[in-house]
Amino acid sequence: MIRLKYVVFGAIGLPVVLLLGAWIGFFNVGASSGHWKVTAWFLQLAMRSAVRTYALAVDAPKTLDRRGLPAAAGHFARGCAICHGAPGELRSPAVLRMLPQPPDLALTVGDWTDAQLFRIVRHGIRFTGMPAWPARDRDDEVWAMVAFLRELPKLDPNEFRALAFNGSGATTSSDQQPATPDVLSDCMRCHGGDGDGRGGAVPALAGQKEAYLLASLQAYAKGDRTSGFMALPVTGVDPADLAALARYFAAQPPVSADHDQVSAEVINKGQQIAEAGIPERNVPACSGCHLGSDKNPVYPRLNGQHAAYLERQLKLFRSEDRGGTPFWHIMATAAQRLTDDDIQAVSAYFSRRAEVPR
Ligand code: HEC
Ligand code: HEC
Ligand code: HEC
CATH class of the missing domain: 1.10.760.10 (Cytochrome c-like domain)
Structure with missing residues (x-):
């Protein structure tokens, strides 16, 4: 009987005591004195374990695509260095008084796998100030950032500046x-x-x-x-x-894109799609909207655009994650029936059309 009394007191009494403690302001929420050792230990354990567990569901690519490095470095300089510092840029004294302190990532990224870094950068970390990625459904951008974080420990200040500040x-x-x-x-x-x-x-x-x-x-x-x-x-x-x-x-004069090696067969297939579409799958000819100077001024030019960029946009249209101007739905319809191979071919084709007057 006595034992039951303790259990009941524990189940009802303890939450009441905690609530009362919070209400009278017993818990010190100031950052200056740090956590109790046991709290710090518990929070680190919970954070690291959660990242490890949730990262199991992340499907990491075998090799990281390095084409997004300049964009990721550029973003890092404005969006991350303010807390984490960067090569040649110390963390500010204000940031060093945060609890927990944002670590110097050059020293800590080695502790994490690619999938774990992805998880952290995509979703942020609750209760720490570490923000989630500023756009939803842009895993490609998060992977670009992971590729950059892998480079970070190798960069000296000049190399970092060249990458991030062009x-x-x-x-x-x-x-x-x-x-x-x-x-x-x-x-x-x-x-x-x-x-x-x-x-x-x-x-x-x-x-x-x-x-x-x-x-x-x-x-x-x-x-x-x-x-x-x-x-x-x-x-x-x-x-x-x-x-x-x-x-x-x-008003800037167009510059022609550099090209990856692609076979003539692929380019021909791309040209076919651009000029005639794929009638049996109801894919419209891209030229109907994207070639010629008489088209709606909000329909972009694709000539000479980087193939990797075009591919990415078409995949985003296909999964309806891109958004855009009020006309983007038109493009989602056009992209929905394209396979990955079609997308590669038509992107390679347009990226090479730089010479033709736009
Ligand atoms: C950190 C790097 C970065 C900075 C800084 C940046 N951009 Fe971008 N910009 C990008 C990337 C990456 C994309 C492609 C984004 C996407 O997938 O939608 C892009 C896309 C664009 C587009 C869409 C182009 C198209 O063909 O649809 C425009 C327009 C643009 N940027 C203009 C600007 C302007 C103007 C500024 C300065 C105010 C700027 N950007 C600053 C990286 C950057
Ligand atoms: C407002 C400050 C802030 C900004 C901005 C910020 N972070 Fe963080 N970040 C933190 C804090 C604080 C932690 C530490 C979390 C902890 O130890 O529990 C952290 C942790 C991390 C970690 C885990 C590192 C480790 O070893 O514990 C990574 C990776 C990371 N941030 C990447 C980034 C990237 C990439 C950006 C930019 C897109 C970014 N952070 C922007 C505050 C920030
Ligand atoms: C009915 C008109 C129409 C047709 C047909 C069309 N598009 Fe588009 N396309 C658009 C519009 C409008 C946009 C701008 C969407 C936005 O950003 O809001 C666009 C944007 C794009 C973009 C993004 C460009 C950039 O700079 O971000 C790509 C890539 C593209 N189209 C490829 C294609 C391909 C490949 C085809 C043929 C399979 C095609 N389009 C057929 C109207 C069309």
Whole structure:
């Protein structure tokens, strides 16, 4: 009988005591004194075990795609270095007083597998300040970040700056510049001073249609098009500046993309799809909307665009994860019936059409 009394007291009394403790303000939530040793031990155990367990469900690629490195490095410099520091950039004293402290990742990434890093970067860590990825359904971007984190311990400050800031100092003497040159130089870190994009994953903007560029920037700013890489740079930019940026990049002369080796057979198949579609599967000819100067100004040019970028966008349209301008549904319909091989072929074809007048 006595034992039952203790159990009942434990089950009802303990929560009441804890609640009372919280209500009168007994628990110190200040960060300055750190956790009790046992709390710190418990939180680390819970965090590490949870990451390990949840990462079991992550399907990691055998080799990490390195084409997203410049974009990921560019994002790291703005979105992660503020807490974790970077090569040549110490963590600020303010951040070092966080509880828990954001670690210097160059020293700790080796403790984790690719799948575990993916899990951390994609979902963040509760109760620590470690944020989730700023865009949903963009696992490709998270994998690019994991590939970058693997490089991080090997980078010296100069190599990091070259990767993240594109050698920096990208300035221009054009009178088309937006009112805030800082914003433009931020764009150039990833899109290049010549607007040709970088690494295959950052699209070329040079010579793209102005109306499409502006509509896309507005879509990123409103969250109608999902990309963690683009969410940061467009946030807080004055709408008038977005228009100036679109004008600036549209006026740049197109640069031709460098190409991966692809067989002539693949290119021919791509040309076939571009010009005639795939009638038996109801895939429309891409040329109907993407070639010729008489088309809707919000239908983008694809000529000379990086094949890796085009492939990624088509896959995002296919799974309805891309979003975009108010016209994106049209593209989802066109992409739905394309196989991976079709996507590779048609992307390779358009990336090579640089020479043809757009
Ligand atoms: C607001 C501060 C903050 C920002 C911004 C931030 N992190 Fe973190 N991050 C943390 C904190 C705090 C931890 C430590 C969690 C812990 O120890 O429980 C952490 C942990 C991590 C870890 C696990 C490291 C380890 O060994 O424990 C990785 C990996 C990581 N962050 C990557 C990133 C990446 C990549 C970005 C940018 C996309 C980023 N973080 C942005 C605060 C931040
Ligand atoms: C951290 C690197 C990074 C920075 C900085 C950056 N971009 Fe981007 N940008 C990207 C990536 C990566 C994509 C492709 C995103 C996607 O998949 O939707 C992109 C896409 C775009 C697109 C869509 C192009 C298309 O063909 O649909 C536009 C327009 C654009 N960026 C303009 C800008 C402007 C203007 C700025 C400066 C305010 C800027 N970007 C800053 C990496 C960056
Ligand atoms: C009926 C018109 C139409 C047809 C046909 C069409 N598209 Fe599109 N496409 C669009 C529109 C509109 C967009 C812009 C979507 C947005 O960002 O909102 C677009 C965007 C794209 C993009 C993204 C470009 C970028 O810079 O991000 C790719 C890639 C693309 N289309 C490929 C194709 C391919 C390949 C075909 C043929 C199989 C095709 N499209 C057929 C209208 C069309």
